[in-house]
Amino acid sequence: MTAHRSTLRRAAAVTAAATAALVLAACGSSDTGTSNSGKTSPPASAPASTGAHNAADVSFATQMIQHHRQAIAMADLAGTRAAGSDVKTLAAKIKNAQDPEITTMSGWLTTWGEKVPSDMGSMDHGMDHGNASSMPGMMTTQQMDELKNASGKAFDTAFLTMMVGHHQGAIEMAKKEQSKGAYGPAKTLADDVITAQSAEITQMNKMLGTS
Numbered sequence: 001m002t003a004h005r006s007t008l009r010r011a012a013a014v015t016a017a018a019t020a021a022l023v024l025a026a027c028g029s030s031d032t033g034t035s036n037s038g039k040t041s042p043p044a045s046a047p048a049s050t051g052a053h054n055a056a057d058v059s060f061a062t063q064m065i066q067h068h069r070q071a072i073a074m075a076d077l078a079g080t081r082a083a084g085s086d087v088k089t090l091a092a093k094i095k096n097a098q099d100p101e102i103t104t105m106s107g108w109l110t111t112w113g114e115k116v117p118s119d120m121g122s123m124d125h126g127m128d129h130g131n132a133s134s135m136p137g138m139m140t141t142q143q144m145d146e147l148k149n150a151s152g153k154a155f156d157t158a159f160l161t162m163m164v165g166h167h168q169g170a171i172e173m174a175k176k177e178q179s180k181g182a183y184g185p186a187k188t189l190a191d192d193v194i195t196a197q198s199a200e201i202t203q204m205n206k207m208l209g210t211s
Contacts, residue, residue, distance in 0.1 A: 052183065053181075053182055053186070054180075054181065056176070056177060056181045056182070057112075057182060057183040058114050060173065060174075060177040060186055060190065061106075061108050061109050061186060062114070062115075064170070064193075065106060065109075065117055066117050066138075067137070067170055067173065068098040069102065070138060070144075071095075071098055071166055072098055072102075074091075074144075074162065074163060074166070075092070076091075077091075078090075078092075079091070081152075081155040082156055082159065083152040083153045083155065084156050086207060087155075087156045087159060090204070091159070093200075094163070097196060101189060105189070108183070135173065136169035136172045137167065137168055137169015137170060137172070137173075138166070138169060139165075139166065143162060146158065156207075157208065160204045161208065163200075164205065164208075167197040167200055167201050167204075168201065170193055171194050171198060174191070174193040175194065178191065178194075
């Protein structure tokens with residue numbers, strides 16, 4: 001009986017030791033897990049990398065703001081000068097799409113510490129105004145004056161013809177941003193511009209009877 005009790009005590013001691021070892025191992029595993037979790041989490045620089053931008057992004061936002069402003073100025077004329085309700089509807093669609101994009105791009109420039117281009121008066125904001133000359137699809141002051149002075153069906157034809165060229169320029173700028181830009185949201189907006197304005201070009205060509 002004494003030998004049997006001794007054996008039981010030894011077995012209990014072994015069990016206790018094993019249990020203690022398991023507890024220590026579990027604690028060590030928990031600590032290691034925390035450490036490994038820290039190693040596998042995104043580095044501190046990841047958010048900055050995600051929001052990184054380059055000179056192409058700044059150029060895209062700066063120029064597209066001015067490009068959009070002119071498109072909106074053209075669209076605003078349609079309300080009182082266009083003859084066709086389809087032209088007025090398209091003009092309103094263009095304005096409603098591009099106005100919020102101007103706000104978005106202005107926010108990017110402000111966040112980046114860059115200057116938001118001033119609105120020099122959209123009706124005079126043509127290719128013969130400084131850096132606007134580098135923007136494809138921009139109308140000259142003379143073209144904008146001709147559109148302003150047109151009305152009825154003559155306005156509709158001029159508006160659609162000019163806006164096709166204007167959209168083609170915006171698409172060219174957006175494709176440049178896609179290939180050279182670094183800022184994710186700007187590249188996404190560029191993709192949106194290409195998709196939306198390509199569809200509108202097709203629509204306008206049909207309205208003009210050229211497709």
